[in-house]
Amino acid sequence: MRTAYLKDINHIPCPVPYPVKQDEIAKMLSTLSEKLENEVIFQMKLQKQKEFLLSQMFI
Structure with missing residues (x-):
């Protein structure tokens, strides 16, 4: 269904x-x-x- 009308879902x-x-829910979501x-x-x-170590390997 592309559109939900209030009369259909009310x-x-x-x-x-x-x-x-x-x-509780808000605290959990913040955490x-x-x-x-x-x-x-x-x-x-x-x-x-990783980038630093790779650059040191190929000096």
């Missing part, structure tokens, strides 16, 4: 977690975001180290 229940659960950011930084550092 009857579908959409539960919303309690605020405490929403906070995962920080972890991903740290892993990207670590990967960049490893890439630089």
Whole structure:
């Protein structure tokens, strides 16, 4: 279906977690975001180290 009209989907229940659960979810997502950011930084550092080591091998 390309377009969903309100009249077609208005009857579908959409539960919303309690605020405490929403906070837990938000904290978990923030933690995962920080972890991903740290892993990207670590990967960049490893890439630089690899480039340096390769350049030293072929001097």
